[in-house]
Amino acid sequence: MKNNIQKLCFIGAGNLATHLSVALYNAGFSINQVYSKTKKSAEMLAREINADYTIKASDITKSADIYIVALKDSAVKDVLSGFDFQNKLIVHTSGSLPLSALKPFSENYGVLYPLQTFSKTREIDFTEIPVFIEANYPENESILKLIAEKISKKVSVLNSEKRKSLHIAAVFACNFVNHFYSLAAGYLDAHDIPFDVLYPLIEETARKAQEIPPKEAQTGPAVRFDETIINDHLQGLEQFPELKALYNSISKSIFEYHQKE
């Protein structure tokens, strides 16, 4: 890697910013500065990666080579506007934001999207995380590829449209899945049953999906259209109207999805 692409500035200090900047720091990159409007987050992350920090967008450093933006999509425009990036390379990390969202801020821009769910308190092996990159010029793409390959073994180029499709799929396979874990945990708690009895089931369900196409692996009353059990479960959810509504609509979705073909 060229030495002149080593000074980074992180704009954002949330879960993704934390994991990504730590991975880059551990891979030998210098991170000059962290910006976050939340002082605590900025300070904590800056300490971890040996960087300065600021909570004022106007104080973002001018001396970085690459600016990595890891903000809520809707905040990107506000935070970046009014700062002169002097055509340095700006990179966002969002699944949904198109590459073009950075066009107003520099002549050099790109995307580095790590497909994973990040929680600050969890250690994660970044080398196994698929990272999808995109850039406005081949030169910028090469720079991003070099950077991404220092932290992940699974780097590919993907355009904005496909990245968005991937993000949507990830919402289903991760965010929605986790919500069902939460609902199950809450329901068990209301019945004085510890959530950990479900661990082997959660584990096996996730593992199986990686070996058998999940449509083929579908089990349970809905796919068998076992009305006796379905009705019995709906009755057991009488005191939990939100769960009951979801049980109904998802069972219907499962049944219909498996009627096709």
Added chain:
Amino acid sequence: MKNNIQKLCFIGAGNLATHLSVALYNAGFSINQVYSKTKKSAEMLAREINADYTIKASDITKSADIYIVALKDSAVKDVLSGFDFQNKLIVHTSGSLPLSALKPFSENYGVLYPLQTFSKTREIDFTEIPVFIEANYPENESILKLIAEKISKKVSVLNSEKRKSLHIAAVFACNFVNHFYSLAAGYLDAHDIPFDVLYPLIEETARKAQEIPPKEAQTGPAVRFDETIINDHLQGLEQFPELKALYNSISKSIFEYHQKE
């Protein structure tokens, strides 16, 4: 274990029956006979566990000590009616069927419910599967406990009501979860993106739920109420009306669930 409880008859030859009978067979139990109305299933399983088989309910053997019923709940009554079990121990394996469902067929009955998702083609470590037992007499409970502990390290007694709650939670944490994997796979396929890019995400989501309460681990646009992304995703789902409807209702559910407390 006493020698006189070693002769088993399996009524049913589906996924659960297959995994459970194979585990029992490997633990040293003799299985006299397998019954299934589907000849192919009966024959295949019987061969695997060195048993006879029948496809006629009236030909179920009279010489077994314990009858293990692993049928669709709605089929149990039909198959068992008209057979004289001579008050031998009958055990069902269903999460939802109450213990009392077996009362009409014998004076000795119980439940042995392994909490796992079973596919015939997947090997599974039965010793890690939580098994929940219940019986009409303490003697029968002891017999079931002895049997269950031969195949699993995680045996507990649980009453019918709690077992049903557990089964409902399992539908959320396994069947619904797997459906979302399927939907994600189908959506990616329609966009020419291989499903395996989601494996590390699926794996981490499942692992995280076993270490952090899943409600705390929730990530994604819905919990942040990132309307920009949500609307963008809904637009990306325009050609997939069923996915769009689910995206909408589950995002709403996530947001509301996290507003509480």
